[in-house]
Amino acid sequence: DSGVTQTPKHLITATGQRVTLRCSPRSGDLSVYWYQQSLDQGLQFLIQYYNGEERAKGNILERFSAQQFPDLHSELNLSSLELGDSALYFCASSEGGDTQYFGPGTRLTVL
Protein backbone atom coordinates (compact mmCIF):
# COMPACT_ATOMS: atom_id res chain seq x y z
CA ASP A 1 0.00 0.00 0.00
CA SER A 2 1.58 3.26 -1.20
CA GLY A 3 -0.56 5.51 0.98
CA VAL A 4 -2.06 7.21 -2.08
CA THR A 5 -5.79 6.67 -2.47
CA GLN A 6 -7.91 7.10 -5.56
CA THR A 7 -11.65 7.03 -6.02
CA PRO A 8 -13.56 5.57 -7.66
CA LYS A 9 -11.82 2.32 -8.63
CA HIS A 10 -13.98 1.85 -11.66
CA LEU A 11 -16.09 4.28 -13.67
CA ILE A 12 -18.31 3.45 -16.61
CA THR A 13 -19.89 6.30 -18.50
CA ALA A 14 -21.11 7.33 -21.93
CA THR A 15 -19.55 9.47 -24.62
CA GLY A 16 -20.08 13.18 -24.12
CA GLN A 17 -20.29 12.90 -20.35
CA ARG A 18 -18.12 14.50 -17.67
CA VAL A 19 -16.43 12.70 -14.78
CA THR A 20 -14.27 13.62 -11.80
CA LEU A 21 -11.50 11.43 -10.48
CA ARG A 22 -10.23 12.02 -6.98
CA CYS A 23 -6.83 11.50 -5.42
CA SER A 24 -5.59 11.80 -1.85
CA PRO A 25 -1.79 11.93 -1.63
CA ARG A 26 0.36 10.40 1.07
CA SER A 27 0.33 12.35 4.30
CA GLY A 28 2.73 15.26 3.98
CA ASP A 29 3.31 15.00 0.24
CA LEU A 30 2.90 18.35 -1.47
CA SER A 31 3.25 17.18 -5.08
CA VAL A 32 0.54 15.36 -6.98
CA TYR A 33 0.93 13.94 -10.47
CA TRP A 34 -1.66 12.53 -12.87
CA TYR A 35 -0.88 9.88 -15.48
CA GLN A 36 -2.94 8.09 -18.11
CA GLN A 37 -2.26 4.49 -19.11
CA SER A 38 -3.81 3.14 -22.29
CA LEU A 39 -2.96 0.24 -24.57
CA ASP A 40 -2.00 2.41 -27.52
CA GLN A 41 -0.28 5.33 -25.76
CA GLY A 42 1.23 3.55 -22.77
CA LEU A 43 1.85 5.54 -19.59
CA GLN A 44 1.73 9.28 -20.17
CA PHE A 45 2.27 12.17 -17.80
CA LEU A 46 -0.69 14.54 -17.75
CA ILE A 47 -0.12 17.23 -15.13
CA GLN A 48 1.61 18.04 -11.84
CA TYR A 49 0.53 20.19 -8.92
CA TYR A 50 2.67 21.37 -6.05
CA ASN A 51 1.02 22.76 -2.94
CA GLY A 52 -2.03 23.90 -4.86
CA GLU A 53 -0.29 25.34 -7.90
CA GLU A 54 0.15 23.84 -11.33
CA ARG A 55 3.82 22.93 -11.78
CA ALA A 56 4.09 21.08 -15.08
CA LYS A 57 1.89 20.00 -17.93
CA GLY A 58 2.23 17.06 -20.26
CA ASN A 59 0.05 15.83 -23.09
CA ILE A 60 -3.16 16.78 -21.35
CA LEU A 61 -6.14 17.43 -23.59
CA GLU A 62 -8.00 20.73 -23.32
CA ARG A 63 -11.09 18.71 -22.34
CA PHE A 64 -9.21 17.62 -19.21
CA SER A 65 -8.47 19.82 -16.23
CA ALA A 66 -7.19 19.31 -12.72
CA GLN A 67 -6.80 21.13 -9.47
CA GLN A 68 -5.25 20.63 -6.07
CA PHE A 69 -7.15 21.81 -3.03
CA PRO A 70 -5.86 23.37 0.23
CA ASP A 71 -6.04 19.98 1.95
CA LEU A 72 -3.75 18.74 -0.89
CA HIS A 73 -6.17 16.30 -2.42
CA SER A 74 -6.51 16.59 -6.16
CA GLU A 75 -9.22 16.08 -8.74
CA LEU A 76 -8.93 15.34 -12.43
CA ASN A 77 -11.93 16.43 -14.47
CA LEU A 78 -12.55 14.81 -17.84
CA SER A 79 -15.28 16.29 -20.02
CA SER A 80 -16.88 15.62 -23.41
CA LEU A 81 -15.64 12.08 -23.06
CA GLU A 82 -14.71 10.06 -26.12
CA LEU A 83 -14.22 6.33 -26.56
CA GLY A 84 -10.47 6.93 -26.74
CA ASP A 85 -10.43 8.34 -23.23
CA SER A 86 -11.00 4.87 -21.84
CA ALA A 87 -7.88 4.15 -19.82
CA LEU A 88 -6.38 3.70 -16.38
CA TYR A 89 -5.78 7.02 -14.66
CA PHE A 90 -3.14 7.09 -11.98
CA CYS A 91 -2.34 9.64 -9.38
CA ALA A 92 1.06 9.76 -7.73
CA SER A 93 2.48 11.88 -4.97
CA SER A 94 5.88 12.84 -3.65
CA GLU A 95 7.20 15.04 -0.89
CA GLY A 96 9.25 16.97 -3.38
CA GLY A 97 11.90 14.36 -3.85
CA ASP A 98 12.51 12.07 -6.77
CA THR A 99 10.39 9.05 -5.86
CA GLN A 100 6.73 9.11 -6.83
CA TYR A 101 4.26 6.88 -5.03
CA PHE A 102 1.40 5.69 -7.19
CA GLY A 103 -2.19 5.07 -6.23
CA PRO A 104 -4.15 2.00 -7.37
CA GLY A 105 -5.70 3.89 -10.29
CA THR A 106 -9.18 4.55 -11.61
CA ARG A 107 -10.28 2.47 -14.58
CA LEU A 108 -12.45 4.59 -16.85
CA THR A 109 -14.59 2.94 -19.49
CA VAL A 110 -16.38 5.17 -21.97
CA LEU A 111 -19.18 3.43 -23.88
Added chain:
Amino acid sequence: SQQGEEDPQALSIQEGENATMNCSYKTSINNLQWYRQNSGRGLVHLILIRSNEREKHSGRLRVTLDTSKKSSSLLITASRAADTASYFCATDPGGTSYGKLTFGQGTILTVHP
Protein backbone atom coordinates in the same frame (compact mmCIF):
# COMPACT_ATOMS: atom_id res chain seq x y z
CA SER B 1 5.17 10.21 -26.59
CA GLN B 2 7.31 7.51 -25.10
CA GLN B 3 10.95 8.39 -24.57
CA GLY B 4 12.08 5.01 -23.42
CA GLU B 5 12.16 1.82 -25.35
CA GLU B 6 12.40 -1.37 -23.43
CA ASP B 7 13.83 -4.61 -24.52
CA PRO B 8 12.65 -7.30 -24.57
CA GLN B 9 8.92 -6.65 -24.75
CA ALA B 10 8.33 -9.97 -23.03
CA LEU B 11 10.55 -12.33 -21.07
CA SER B 12 9.71 -15.81 -19.84
CA ILE B 13 12.04 -17.60 -17.42
CA GLN B 14 12.08 -20.30 -14.75
CA GLU B 15 12.18 -19.62 -11.04
CA GLY B 16 15.75 -19.20 -9.84
CA GLU B 17 17.00 -17.77 -13.12
CA ASN B 18 18.12 -14.17 -13.56
CA ALA B 19 16.08 -11.68 -15.57
CA THR B 20 17.60 -8.76 -17.42
CA MET B 21 15.60 -5.92 -18.91
CA ASN B 22 17.00 -3.03 -20.89
CA CYS B 23 15.83 0.53 -21.38
CA SER B 24 17.00 3.13 -23.86
CA TYR B 25 16.09 6.79 -23.82
CA LYS B 26 16.62 9.80 -26.04
CA THR B 27 17.21 12.97 -24.07
CA SER B 28 19.36 13.95 -21.09
CA ILE B 29 18.10 12.96 -17.68
CA ASN B 30 18.39 13.85 -14.02
CA ASN B 31 17.55 10.34 -12.92
CA LEU B 32 16.09 7.07 -14.17
CA GLN B 33 13.66 4.96 -12.20
CA TRP B 34 12.29 1.45 -12.47
CA TYR B 35 8.73 0.55 -11.54
CA ARG B 36 6.80 -2.70 -11.35
CA GLN B 37 3.14 -3.11 -12.20
CA ASN B 38 1.12 -6.20 -11.38
CA SER B 39 -1.69 -6.89 -13.82
CA GLY B 40 -3.19 -3.42 -14.36
CA ARG B 41 -2.72 -2.33 -10.78
CA GLY B 42 -0.74 0.59 -9.40
CA LEU B 43 2.94 1.06 -10.06
CA VAL B 44 5.42 0.21 -7.35
CA HIS B 45 8.70 2.11 -7.23
CA LEU B 46 11.68 -0.25 -7.28
CA ILE B 47 14.85 1.74 -7.57
CA LEU B 48 16.19 5.12 -8.67
CA ILE B 49 19.58 5.83 -10.19
CA ARG B 50 20.88 9.33 -10.69
CA SER B 51 22.66 10.53 -13.80
CA ASN B 52 26.01 10.64 -11.99
CA GLU B 53 25.71 7.04 -10.79
CA ARG B 54 26.68 3.97 -12.80
CA GLU B 55 25.32 1.12 -10.71
CA LYS B 56 22.96 0.63 -7.83
CA HIS B 57 21.76 -2.36 -5.83
CA SER B 58 18.65 -3.03 -3.81
CA GLY B 59 18.12 -6.56 -2.53
CA ARG B 60 17.90 -8.82 -5.60
CA LEU B 61 17.82 -5.83 -7.95
CA ARG B 62 20.80 -4.37 -9.75
CA VAL B 63 20.48 -1.35 -11.99
CA THR B 64 23.11 0.06 -14.29
CA LEU B 65 23.11 3.34 -16.14
CA ASP B 66 25.24 4.35 -19.12
CA THR B 67 24.51 7.99 -19.91
CA SER B 68 26.87 7.97 -22.91
CA LYS B 69 24.72 5.27 -24.52
CA LYS B 70 21.51 6.59 -22.98
CA SER B 71 20.65 3.17 -21.67
CA SER B 72 19.91 1.36 -18.45
CA SER B 73 19.43 -2.24 -17.42
CA LEU B 74 17.57 -3.89 -14.58
CA LEU B 75 18.76 -7.28 -13.36
CA ILE B 76 16.59 -9.36 -11.06
CA THR B 77 18.59 -12.21 -9.59
CA ALA B 78 17.21 -15.55 -8.40
CA SER B 79 13.74 -14.71 -9.72
CA ARG B 80 10.57 -15.92 -8.05
CA ALA B 81 7.07 -16.53 -9.35
CA ALA B 82 6.00 -13.43 -7.39
CA ASP B 83 8.28 -11.32 -9.64
CA THR B 84 5.84 -11.91 -12.50
CA ALA B 85 4.76 -8.41 -13.54
CA SER B 86 5.37 -5.63 -16.03
CA TYR B 87 8.50 -3.57 -15.49
CA PHE B 88 8.82 0.01 -16.66
CA CYS B 89 11.71 2.40 -16.80
CA ALA B 90 10.94 6.08 -16.35
CA THR B 91 13.19 9.04 -16.99
CA ASP B 92 13.11 12.32 -15.11
CA PRO B 93 14.59 15.18 -17.13
CA GLY B 94 15.10 17.40 -14.10
CA GLY B 95 15.32 21.16 -14.36
CA THR B 96 12.02 22.87 -15.09
CA SER B 97 10.53 19.47 -15.97
CA TYR B 98 11.58 17.87 -12.67
CA GLY B 99 9.19 15.06 -11.77
CA LYS B 100 7.69 14.87 -15.24
CA LEU B 101 8.36 11.16 -15.74
CA THR B 102 8.43 9.65 -19.20
CA PHE B 103 7.82 5.92 -19.22
CA GLY B 104 8.96 3.21 -21.56
CA GLN B 105 6.58 0.66 -23.03
CA GLY B 106 7.53 -1.90 -20.43
CA THR B 107 8.76 -5.48 -20.30
CA ILE B 108 6.34 -8.23 -19.35
CA LEU B 109 8.17 -10.72 -17.16
CA THR B 110 6.74 -14.16 -16.53
CA VAL B 111 8.49 -16.38 -14.00
CA HIS B 112 7.39 -20.01 -14.10
CA PRO B 113 7.48 -21.97 -10.83
